[in-house]
Every structure is written in structure tokens, then in C-alpha cells.
Amino acid sequence: xxxxxxxxxxxxxxxxxxxxxxxxxxxxxxxxxxxxxxxxxxxxxxxxxxxxxxxxxxxxxxxxxxxxxxxxxxxxxxxxxxxxxxxxxxxxxxxxxxxxxxxxxxxxxxxxxxxxxxxxxxxxxxxxxxxxxxxxxxxxxxxxxxxxxxxxxxxxxxxxxxxxxxxxxxxxxxxxxxxxxxxxxxxxxxxxxxxxxxxxxxxxxxxxxxxxxxxxxxxxxxxxxxxxxxxxxxxxxxxxxxxxxx
Numbered sequence: 001x002x003x004x005x006x007x008x009x010x011x012x013x014x015x016x017x018x019x020x021x022x023x024x025x026x027x028x029x030x031x032x033x034x035x036x037x038x039x040x041x042x043x044x045x046x047x048x049x050x051x052x053x054x055x056x057x058x059x060x061x062x063x064x065x066x067x068x069x070x071x072x073x074x075x076x077x078x079x080x081x082x083x084x085x086x087x088x089x090x091x092x093x094x095x096x097x098x099x100x101x102x103x104x105x106x107x108x109x110x111x112x113x114x115x116x117x118x119x120x121x122x123x124x125x126x127x128x129x130x131x132x133x134x135x136x137x138x139x140x141x142x143x144x145x146x147x148x149x150x151x152x153x154x155x156x157x158x159x160x161x162x163x164x165x166x167x168x169x170x171x172x173x174x175x176x177x178x179x180x181x182x183x184x185x186x187x188x189x190x191x192x193x194x195x196x197x198x199x200x201x202x203x204x205x206x207x208x209x210x211x212x213x214x215x216x217x218x219x220x221x222x223x224x225x226x227x228x229x230x231x232x233x234x235x236x237x238x239x240x241x242x243x244x245x246x
């Protein structure tokens with residue numbers, strides 16, 4: 001039965017915890033792994049009218065090759081169901097897609113010494129998005145976990161106006177400036193941001209599936225190389241303290 005079907009007596013928050021048992025996060029390192037993400041991005045962005053049809057049917061750019069980026073795939077039953085990339089901008093490496101698109105808003109924060117987590121290229125497989133409403137949440141979770149691991153001062157989202165409500169509801173993000181042209185997209189994107197430390201506890205209290213632990217964070221962002229199976233679900237289920245590289 002599809003996870004989109006209602007479950008009597010089960011809250012959506014619990015459904016998100018249960019859904020983590022069905023997915024696997026993978027940090028995509030090699031060209032072959034990333035190619036699947038580039039093609040999924042393309043399919044989703046064309047469907048949304050964000051980019052024009054291209055002969056090679058892939059969506060990638062120079063930001064995918066930067067030293068401060070992680071590209072992730074979220075897998076269900078061995079198939080990539082969604083993807084997201086996460087840049088970490090700081091004084092030592094200040095550039096990221098959203099920092100470069102909104103420099104007058106974000107470079108002053110970098111100059112003050114802030115660390116900014118910038119999740120972009122959010123894409124869900126078109127055939128799975130309707131059947132699994134949990135997918136956008138478990139995909140967006142990676143930006144929250146990156147903020148924990150890197151002790152972020154500011155978390156971002158560069159989104160269309162109609163998607164602002166999702167990020168406001170999930171993370172408490174607020175709009176920082178009007179939409180503008182964003183790296184060749186056909187539709188303008190707005191900048192949203194939040195003080196991560198200020199919202200961390202309230203987000204976890206409302207959405208316990210955001211909980212994590214040191215092993216999961218190291219697997220996603222550090223040096224661990226062995227897949228950890230249902231570690232994300234276990235972390236969300238247990239009443240454990242979220243920890244990171246602080």
C-alpha cells in the first residue's frame with residue numbers, strides 16, 4: 001500500500017519516522033552515481049517548467065565540482081527517489097549557488113565569520129512525489145543535518161514563492177528578500193533563511209524524525225564509508241540528544 005494512503009491513528013510525524021526505515025541516504029561521490037542525480041534533477045526541473053528541454057537530459061553546473069559541496073541521493077528499494085546538494089559557505093570558502101545569487105544579503109554574513117548551509121537542486125522523482133508525500137520532508141532533512149554537523153549560523157532555502165509555506169512550516173524559515181533571477185532558471189527564486197541555533201530545538205520537538213546522532217552525521221558528511229542501514233530511523237525513534245561537530 002502506498003505511504004500516501006491514510007493510516008488510522010498514526011500522526012504524520014510518526015509516519016515520517018516510519019518512512020525513514022524505507023529510505024537510504026547516499027553521499028554521491030563518483031561520476032556514475034552523480035549522473036543519476038543529474039538526470040533526476042533534469043526530469044523534475046523540466047516537469048516544473050524551471051529549465052528548457054536539453055539534448056543531454058541532465059542538469060549540472062560548476063557548483064557540483066566545488067570542494068564545499070555534498071551531493072546526495074535518497075533511495076527507495078534500490079532506486080533514487082530524490083536528490084539534493086548541500087554547500088557549506090564560510091570565510092575560508094565563501095561561494096555557493098545562493099550566496100552568489102544574493103551576494104548583498106549573504107556576503108556580509110560571511111564577512112562576519114558566519115557559516116552558511118545552502119541546500120539546492122532539490123528534486124523528487126516525478127512518479128514518486130504523489131505516492132509518497134514524506135519524500136520532500138526526508139530530503140529536506142539533509143539540509144538540517146548539515147546545519148548540525150557544520151554548526152551553521154544560517155540555514156538557507158532558495159525557492160519559488162509557492163514553496164515558501166513548506167519551508168516556513170517545517171523549519172520556520174522566513175523570506176529575506178523578493179524573488180529574483182537565479183542561475184538561469186526560468187522562474188525566479190526567493191531567498192529564505194533562519195538562525196539555525198534559534199530553531200533547532202523547536203524543529204526537533206515538532207518533527208522528531210529530524211533527530212540524528214554522531215554516527216549518522218559522520219556517515220553523511222565525514223569520513224565513514226560503510227552504509228549504516230536504518231540508522232536514521234533508529235536515531236529518530238530513540239529519544240537521543242542530537243549531536244554534531246561542535
